[in-house]
Amino acid sequence: MSAPGDLSPQRSLEITRAYVGAFFDLHLKGRKQPLLDGPSPADPEVAFHSP
Numbered sequence: 001m002s003a004p005g006d007l008s009p010q011r012s013l014e015i016t017r018a019y020v021g022a023f024f025d026l027h028l029k030g031r032k033q034p035l036l037d038g039p040s041p042a043d044p045e046v047a048f049h050s051p
Contacts, residue, residue, distance in 0.1 A: 007045060015043055 007015075022033035038048055 011045070015046060018043070019046070 018035060022035040025031045026033040026036060039046065
């Protein structure tokens, strides 16, 4: 996992767009989004935490 601040602005934007888009597709369009199921090897910078 990267330390805070280690992401380039481009990578940060790419990750944010992917996860926000997946969230809206799931909750507004009802489309299953495997990206939101848990950690992805394609995005090692993203951590999932359960409440």
